[in-house]
Amino acid sequence: MACLTTKVDSLQVIVNKAHPLVPKNYHPRELVRVPKYNPYGRIVRKDVAAAIVKLGKQMQADKKGVLIVQSGFRSFALQKKLHSAKVSAIGKVRGERLVARPGHSEHQTGLAVDFGAKGVSTLQASFAKTKAGIWLAANSYKYGFVLRYPYGKTNITGYSFEPWHFRFVGVATATDMHDRGITTLEEFYALPAAPNYLN
Incomplete structure:
Protein backbone atom coordinates (compact mmCIF):
# COMPACT_ATOMS: atom_id res chain seq x y z
CA MET A 1 0.00 0.00 0.00
CA ALA A 2 2.95 2.33 0.62
CA CYS A 3 3.53 2.81 -3.12
CA LEU A 4 -0.12 3.86 -3.63
CA THR A 5 0.09 6.45 -0.86
CA THR A 6 3.13 8.04 -2.53
CA LYS A 7 2.00 7.72 -6.16
CA VAL A 8 0.89 11.22 -7.05
CA ASP A 9 -2.04 10.24 -9.31
CA SER A 10 -3.37 7.47 -7.02
CA LEU A 11 -6.69 7.86 -5.19
CA GLN A 12 -4.76 6.78 -2.09
CA VAL A 13 -2.01 9.40 -2.30
CA ILE A 14 -1.24 10.98 1.06
CA VAL A 15 -0.61 14.70 0.99
CA ASN A 16 0.11 16.32 4.34
CA LYS A 17 2.78 18.29 6.17
CA ALA A 18 5.16 15.31 6.15
CA HIS A 19 4.32 14.08 2.64
CA PRO A 20 4.51 16.76 -0.07
CA LEU A 21 3.50 16.08 -3.62
CA VAL A 22 6.29 14.82 -5.86
CA PRO A 23 6.80 16.84 -7.94
CA LYS A 24 5.63 19.78 -5.83
CA ASN A 25 4.24 21.53 -8.91
CA TYR A 26 2.19 18.46 -9.92
CA HIS A 27 -0.81 19.16 -12.16
CA PRO A 28 -3.32 16.30 -12.62
CA ARG A 29 -4.57 15.21 -16.03
CA GLU A 30 -8.26 14.96 -16.85
CA LEU A 31 -9.52 17.86 -14.79
CA VAL A 32 -13.14 18.65 -15.61
CA ARG A 33 -15.70 21.22 -14.56
CA VAL A 34 -18.18 19.77 -12.06
CA LYS A 64 -30.71 18.36 3.49
CA GLY A 65 -29.97 21.32 1.24
CA VAL A 66 -28.58 22.14 -2.17
CA LEU A 67 -24.91 21.22 -2.45
CA ILE A 68 -22.38 23.85 -3.50
CA VAL A 69 -18.82 23.11 -4.58
CA GLN A 70 -16.90 25.94 -2.91
CA SER A 71 -13.44 24.83 -3.99
CA GLY A 72 -11.83 22.06 -6.00
CA PHE A 73 -8.47 21.85 -7.76
CA ARG A 74 -5.92 24.53 -6.89
CA SER A 75 -2.66 24.98 -8.74
CA PHE A 76 0.70 25.29 -6.98
CA ALA A 77 0.69 29.02 -7.83
CA LEU A 78 -2.78 29.64 -6.39
CA GLN A 79 -1.96 27.68 -3.23
CA LYS A 80 1.19 29.77 -2.82
CA LYS A 81 -0.91 32.94 -2.98
CA LEU A 82 -3.51 31.66 -0.49
CA HIS A 83 -0.84 30.43 1.93
CA SER A 84 1.07 33.73 1.82
CA ALA A 85 -2.11 35.75 2.37
CA LYS A 86 -3.22 33.69 5.38
CA VAL A 87 0.21 33.68 7.02
CA SER A 88 0.50 37.46 6.50
CA ALA A 89 -2.95 37.98 8.01
CA ILE A 90 -2.78 35.80 11.14
CA GLY A 91 0.80 34.59 11.50
CA LYS A 92 2.65 31.44 10.51
CA VAL A 93 1.58 29.08 13.31
CA ARG A 94 -2.17 29.79 13.08
CA GLY A 95 -2.09 30.27 9.32
CA GLU A 96 -0.48 26.91 8.65
CA ARG A 97 -3.17 25.13 10.66
CA LEU A 98 -5.67 26.49 8.16
CA VAL A 99 -3.90 26.70 4.80
CA ALA A 100 -1.35 24.24 3.43
CA ARG A 101 1.96 25.29 1.96
CA PRO A 102 2.12 24.98 -1.83
CA GLY A 103 3.01 21.41 -2.77
CA HIS A 104 1.41 20.13 0.44
CA SER A 105 -2.25 20.75 -0.43
CA GLU A 106 -4.74 18.00 -1.26
CA HIS A 107 -6.53 20.49 -3.49
CA GLN A 108 -3.58 20.29 -5.88
CA THR A 109 -4.36 16.61 -6.53
CA GLY A 110 -7.84 17.39 -7.88
CA LEU A 111 -9.21 14.93 -5.27
CA ALA A 112 -10.19 17.43 -2.54
CA VAL A 113 -13.38 19.45 -2.43
CA ASP A 114 -14.68 22.11 -0.09
CA PHE A 115 -18.43 21.57 0.11
CA GLY A 116 -21.08 24.03 1.17
CA ALA A 117 -24.82 24.39 0.80
CA LYS A 118 -27.04 27.07 -0.64
CA GLY A 119 -27.95 29.70 1.94
CA VAL A 120 -25.62 28.26 4.60
CA SER A 121 -22.43 29.77 6.01
CA THR A 122 -19.59 27.54 4.95
CA LEU A 123 -15.83 27.37 5.48
CA GLN A 124 -16.56 27.77 9.20
CA ALA A 125 -16.64 25.21 12.02
CA SER A 126 -20.36 25.97 12.48
CA PHE A 127 -21.05 24.23 9.13
CA ALA A 128 -20.74 20.95 11.07
CA LYS A 129 -24.00 21.73 12.89
CA THR A 130 -26.07 22.52 9.80
CA LYS A 131 -28.39 19.98 8.14
CA ALA A 132 -26.03 19.87 5.16
CA GLY A 133 -22.88 19.49 7.26
CA ILE A 134 -24.39 16.71 9.37
CA TRP A 135 -25.63 14.87 6.28
CA LEU A 136 -22.28 15.16 4.49
CA ALA A 137 -20.32 13.89 7.50
CA ALA A 138 -22.65 10.90 7.83
CA ASN A 139 -23.17 9.99 4.17
CA SER A 140 -20.24 11.16 2.04
CA TYR A 141 -18.45 7.80 2.36
CA LYS A 142 -21.19 6.20 0.23
CA TYR A 143 -19.91 8.31 -2.66
CA GLY A 144 -16.20 7.82 -1.99
CA PHE A 145 -15.46 10.87 0.19
CA VAL A 146 -14.00 11.17 3.68
CA LEU A 147 -14.06 14.18 5.99
CA ARG A 148 -10.33 14.81 5.82
CA TYR A 149 -9.73 17.04 8.85
CA PRO A 150 -12.07 15.76 11.59
CA TYR A 151 -12.62 17.31 14.99
CA GLY A 152 -9.97 16.51 17.59
CA LYS A 153 -7.42 15.15 15.10
CA THR A 154 -5.20 18.22 14.55
CA ASN A 155 -2.32 16.38 16.25
CA ILE A 156 -2.51 13.76 13.48
CA THR A 157 -3.54 15.69 10.37
CA GLY A 158 -1.81 18.98 11.18
CA TYR A 159 -4.96 20.97 10.39
CA SER A 160 -7.77 22.44 12.43
CA PHE A 161 -11.25 20.93 12.14
CA GLU A 162 -12.64 21.62 8.66
CA PRO A 163 -16.19 20.21 8.34
CA TRP A 164 -16.31 21.41 4.72
CA HIS A 165 -13.13 19.73 3.42
CA PHE A 166 -13.70 16.31 1.87
CA ARG A 167 -11.23 14.07 0.11
CA PHE A 168 -12.18 11.56 -2.59
CA VAL A 169 -10.58 8.16 -1.95
CA GLY A 170 -13.09 5.92 -3.75
CA VAL A 171 -16.13 4.10 -2.37
CA ALA A 172 -14.24 0.97 -1.24
CA THR A 173 -11.69 2.86 0.87
CA ALA A 174 -14.20 5.37 2.25
CA THR A 175 -16.60 2.57 3.22
CA ASP A 176 -13.81 0.55 4.85
CA MET A 177 -12.78 3.58 6.92
CA HIS A 178 -16.39 4.23 7.91
CA ASP A 179 -17.10 0.62 8.86
CA ARG A 180 -13.92 0.38 10.95
CA GLY A 181 -14.44 3.76 12.63
CA ILE A 182 -11.15 5.17 11.34
CA THR A 183 -11.34 8.92 10.77
CA THR A 184 -7.97 9.92 9.28
CA LEU A 185 -6.02 8.66 6.31
CA GLU A 186 -2.85 8.69 8.40
CA GLU A 187 -4.37 6.18 10.83
CA PHE A 188 -5.97 4.12 8.07
CA TYR A 189 -2.63 3.64 6.30
CA ALA A 190 -0.69 3.32 9.59
CA LEU A 191 1.42 6.37 8.79
CA PRO A 192 3.04 8.63 11.38
CA ALA A 193 1.10 11.67 12.52
CA ALA A 194 1.95 14.82 10.57
CA PRO A 195 1.26 17.76 12.88
CA ASN A 196 4.20 19.83 11.59
CA TYR A 197 6.19 20.43 8.43
CA LEU A 198 9.51 18.61 8.33
CA ASN A 199 11.43 21.74 7.35
Missing part, protein backbone atom coordinates in the same frame (compact mmCIF):
# COMPACT_ATOMS: atom_id res chain seq x y z
CA PRO A 35 -21.40 19.71 -14.15
CA LYS A 36 -23.85 20.48 -11.29
CA TYR A 37 -23.84 22.23 -7.91
CA ASN A 38 -20.98 24.37 -9.17
CA PRO A 39 -21.82 28.10 -9.31
CA TYR A 40 -18.12 29.04 -9.14
CA GLY A 41 -16.97 26.85 -12.04
CA ARG A 42 -14.64 24.64 -10.00
CA ILE A 43 -12.67 21.82 -11.61
CA VAL A 44 -11.69 18.42 -10.17
CA ARG A 45 -10.60 15.04 -11.46
CA LYS A 46 -13.14 13.36 -13.71
CA ASP A 47 -13.99 10.54 -11.27
CA VAL A 48 -14.50 13.07 -8.48
CA ALA A 49 -16.91 15.16 -10.57
CA ALA A 50 -19.16 12.15 -11.20
CA ALA A 51 -19.22 11.29 -7.48
CA ILE A 52 -20.08 14.89 -6.55
CA VAL A 53 -23.14 14.85 -8.82
CA LYS A 54 -24.42 11.60 -7.26
CA LEU A 55 -23.81 12.90 -3.74
CA GLY A 56 -25.53 16.21 -4.49
CA LYS A 57 -28.60 14.52 -5.96
CA GLN A 58 -29.04 12.33 -2.88
CA MET A 59 -28.47 15.21 -0.48
CA GLN A 60 -31.21 17.16 -2.23
CA ALA A 61 -33.52 14.12 -2.35
CA ASP A 62 -33.02 13.73 1.41
CA LYS A 63 -34.00 17.42 1.83
Whole structure:
Protein backbone atom coordinates (compact mmCIF):
# COMPACT_ATOMS: atom_id res chain seq x y z
CA MET A 1 0.00 0.00 0.00
CA ALA A 2 2.95 2.33 0.62
CA CYS A 3 3.53 2.81 -3.12
CA LEU A 4 -0.12 3.86 -3.63
CA THR A 5 0.09 6.45 -0.86
CA THR A 6 3.13 8.04 -2.53
CA LYS A 7 2.00 7.72 -6.16
CA VAL A 8 0.89 11.22 -7.05
CA ASP A 9 -2.04 10.24 -9.31
CA SER A 10 -3.37 7.47 -7.02
CA LEU A 11 -6.69 7.86 -5.19
CA GLN A 12 -4.76 6.78 -2.09
CA VAL A 13 -2.01 9.40 -2.30
CA ILE A 14 -1.24 10.98 1.06
CA VAL A 15 -0.61 14.70 0.99
CA ASN A 16 0.11 16.32 4.34
CA LYS A 17 2.78 18.29 6.17
CA ALA A 18 5.16 15.31 6.15
CA HIS A 19 4.32 14.08 2.64
CA PRO A 20 4.51 16.76 -0.07
CA LEU A 21 3.50 16.08 -3.62
CA VAL A 22 6.29 14.82 -5.86
CA PRO A 23 6.80 16.84 -7.94
CA LYS A 24 5.63 19.78 -5.83
CA ASN A 25 4.24 21.53 -8.91
CA TYR A 26 2.19 18.46 -9.92
CA HIS A 27 -0.81 19.16 -12.16
CA PRO A 28 -3.32 16.30 -12.62
CA ARG A 29 -4.57 15.21 -16.03
CA GLU A 30 -8.26 14.96 -16.85
CA LEU A 31 -9.52 17.86 -14.79
CA VAL A 32 -13.14 18.65 -15.61
CA ARG A 33 -15.70 21.22 -14.56
CA VAL A 34 -18.18 19.77 -12.06
CA PRO A 35 -21.40 19.71 -14.15
CA LYS A 36 -23.85 20.48 -11.29
CA TYR A 37 -23.84 22.23 -7.91
CA ASN A 38 -20.98 24.37 -9.17
CA PRO A 39 -21.82 28.10 -9.31
CA TYR A 40 -18.12 29.04 -9.14
CA GLY A 41 -16.97 26.85 -12.04
CA ARG A 42 -14.64 24.64 -10.00
CA ILE A 43 -12.67 21.82 -11.61
CA VAL A 44 -11.69 18.42 -10.17
CA ARG A 45 -10.60 15.04 -11.46
CA LYS A 46 -13.14 13.36 -13.71
CA ASP A 47 -13.99 10.54 -11.27
CA VAL A 48 -14.50 13.07 -8.48
CA ALA A 49 -16.91 15.16 -10.57
CA ALA A 50 -19.16 12.15 -11.20
CA ALA A 51 -19.22 11.29 -7.48
CA ILE A 52 -20.08 14.89 -6.55
CA VAL A 53 -23.14 14.85 -8.82
CA LYS A 54 -24.42 11.60 -7.26
CA LEU A 55 -23.81 12.90 -3.74
CA GLY A 56 -25.53 16.21 -4.49
CA LYS A 57 -28.60 14.52 -5.96
CA GLN A 58 -29.04 12.33 -2.88
CA MET A 59 -28.47 15.21 -0.48
CA GLN A 60 -31.21 17.16 -2.23
CA ALA A 61 -33.52 14.12 -2.35
CA ASP A 62 -33.02 13.73 1.41
CA LYS A 63 -34.00 17.42 1.83
CA LYS A 64 -30.71 18.36 3.49
CA GLY A 65 -29.97 21.32 1.24
CA VAL A 66 -28.58 22.14 -2.17
CA LEU A 67 -24.91 21.22 -2.45
CA ILE A 68 -22.38 23.85 -3.50
CA VAL A 69 -18.82 23.11 -4.58
CA GLN A 70 -16.90 25.94 -2.91
CA SER A 71 -13.44 24.83 -3.99
CA GLY A 72 -11.83 22.06 -6.00
CA PHE A 73 -8.47 21.85 -7.76
CA ARG A 74 -5.92 24.53 -6.89
CA SER A 75 -2.66 24.98 -8.74
CA PHE A 76 0.70 25.29 -6.98
CA ALA A 77 0.69 29.02 -7.83
CA LEU A 78 -2.78 29.64 -6.39
CA GLN A 79 -1.96 27.68 -3.23
CA LYS A 80 1.19 29.77 -2.82
CA LYS A 81 -0.91 32.94 -2.98
CA LEU A 82 -3.51 31.66 -0.49
CA HIS A 83 -0.84 30.43 1.93
CA SER A 84 1.07 33.73 1.82
CA ALA A 85 -2.11 35.75 2.37
CA LYS A 86 -3.22 33.69 5.38
CA VAL A 87 0.21 33.68 7.02
CA SER A 88 0.50 37.46 6.50
CA ALA A 89 -2.95 37.98 8.01
CA ILE A 90 -2.78 35.80 11.14
CA GLY A 91 0.80 34.59 11.50
CA LYS A 92 2.65 31.44 10.51
CA VAL A 93 1.58 29.08 13.31
CA ARG A 94 -2.17 29.79 13.08
CA GLY A 95 -2.09 30.27 9.32
CA GLU A 96 -0.48 26.91 8.65
CA ARG A 97 -3.17 25.13 10.66
CA LEU A 98 -5.67 26.49 8.16
CA VAL A 99 -3.90 26.70 4.80
CA ALA A 100 -1.35 24.24 3.43
CA ARG A 101 1.96 25.29 1.96
CA PRO A 102 2.12 24.98 -1.83
CA GLY A 103 3.01 21.41 -2.77
CA HIS A 104 1.41 20.13 0.44
CA SER A 105 -2.25 20.75 -0.43
CA GLU A 106 -4.74 18.00 -1.26
CA HIS A 107 -6.53 20.49 -3.49
CA GLN A 108 -3.58 20.29 -5.88
CA THR A 109 -4.36 16.61 -6.53
CA GLY A 110 -7.84 17.39 -7.88
CA LEU A 111 -9.21 14.93 -5.27
CA ALA A 112 -10.19 17.43 -2.54
CA VAL A 113 -13.38 19.45 -2.43
CA ASP A 114 -14.68 22.11 -0.09
CA PHE A 115 -18.43 21.57 0.11
CA GLY A 116 -21.08 24.03 1.17
CA ALA A 117 -24.82 24.39 0.80
CA LYS A 118 -27.04 27.07 -0.64
CA GLY A 119 -27.95 29.70 1.94
CA VAL A 120 -25.62 28.26 4.60
CA SER A 121 -22.43 29.77 6.01
CA THR A 122 -19.59 27.54 4.95
CA LEU A 123 -15.83 27.37 5.48
CA GLN A 124 -16.56 27.77 9.20
CA ALA A 125 -16.64 25.21 12.02
CA SER A 126 -20.36 25.97 12.48
CA PHE A 127 -21.05 24.23 9.13
CA ALA A 128 -20.74 20.95 11.07
CA LYS A 129 -24.00 21.73 12.89
CA THR A 130 -26.07 22.52 9.80
CA LYS A 131 -28.39 19.98 8.14
CA ALA A 132 -26.03 19.87 5.16
CA GLY A 133 -22.88 19.49 7.26
CA ILE A 134 -24.39 16.71 9.37
CA TRP A 135 -25.63 14.87 6.28
CA LEU A 136 -22.28 15.16 4.49
CA ALA A 137 -20.32 13.89 7.50
CA ALA A 138 -22.65 10.90 7.83
CA ASN A 139 -23.17 9.99 4.17
CA SER A 140 -20.24 11.16 2.04
CA TYR A 141 -18.45 7.80 2.36
CA LYS A 142 -21.19 6.20 0.23
CA TYR A 143 -19.91 8.31 -2.66
CA GLY A 144 -16.20 7.82 -1.99
CA PHE A 145 -15.46 10.87 0.19
CA VAL A 146 -14.00 11.17 3.68
CA LEU A 147 -14.06 14.18 5.99
CA ARG A 148 -10.33 14.81 5.82
CA TYR A 149 -9.73 17.04 8.85
CA PRO A 150 -12.07 15.76 11.59
CA TYR A 151 -12.62 17.31 14.99
CA GLY A 152 -9.97 16.51 17.59
CA LYS A 153 -7.42 15.15 15.10
CA THR A 154 -5.20 18.22 14.55
CA ASN A 155 -2.32 16.38 16.25
CA ILE A 156 -2.51 13.76 13.48
CA THR A 157 -3.54 15.69 10.37
CA GLY A 158 -1.81 18.98 11.18
CA TYR A 159 -4.96 20.97 10.39
CA SER A 160 -7.77 22.44 12.43
CA PHE A 161 -11.25 20.93 12.14
CA GLU A 162 -12.64 21.62 8.66
CA PRO A 163 -16.19 20.21 8.34
CA TRP A 164 -16.31 21.41 4.72
CA HIS A 165 -13.13 19.73 3.42
CA PHE A 166 -13.70 16.31 1.87
CA ARG A 167 -11.23 14.07 0.11
CA PHE A 168 -12.18 11.56 -2.59
CA VAL A 169 -10.58 8.16 -1.95
CA GLY A 170 -13.09 5.92 -3.75
CA VAL A 171 -16.13 4.10 -2.37
CA ALA A 172 -14.24 0.97 -1.24
CA THR A 173 -11.69 2.86 0.87
CA ALA A 174 -14.20 5.37 2.25
CA THR A 175 -16.60 2.57 3.22
CA ASP A 176 -13.81 0.55 4.85
CA MET A 177 -12.78 3.58 6.92
CA HIS A 178 -16.39 4.23 7.91
CA ASP A 179 -17.10 0.62 8.86
CA ARG A 180 -13.92 0.38 10.95
CA GLY A 181 -14.44 3.76 12.63
CA ILE A 182 -11.15 5.17 11.34
CA THR A 183 -11.34 8.92 10.77
CA THR A 184 -7.97 9.92 9.28
CA LEU A 185 -6.02 8.66 6.31
CA GLU A 186 -2.85 8.69 8.40
CA GLU A 187 -4.37 6.18 10.83
CA PHE A 188 -5.97 4.12 8.07
CA TYR A 189 -2.63 3.64 6.30
CA ALA A 190 -0.69 3.32 9.59
CA LEU A 191 1.42 6.37 8.79
CA PRO A 192 3.04 8.63 11.38
CA ALA A 193 1.10 11.67 12.52
CA ALA A 194 1.95 14.82 10.57
CA PRO A 195 1.26 17.76 12.88
CA ASN A 196 4.20 19.83 11.59
CA TYR A 197 6.19 20.43 8.43
CA LEU A 198 9.51 18.61 8.33
CA ASN A 199 11.43 21.74 7.35
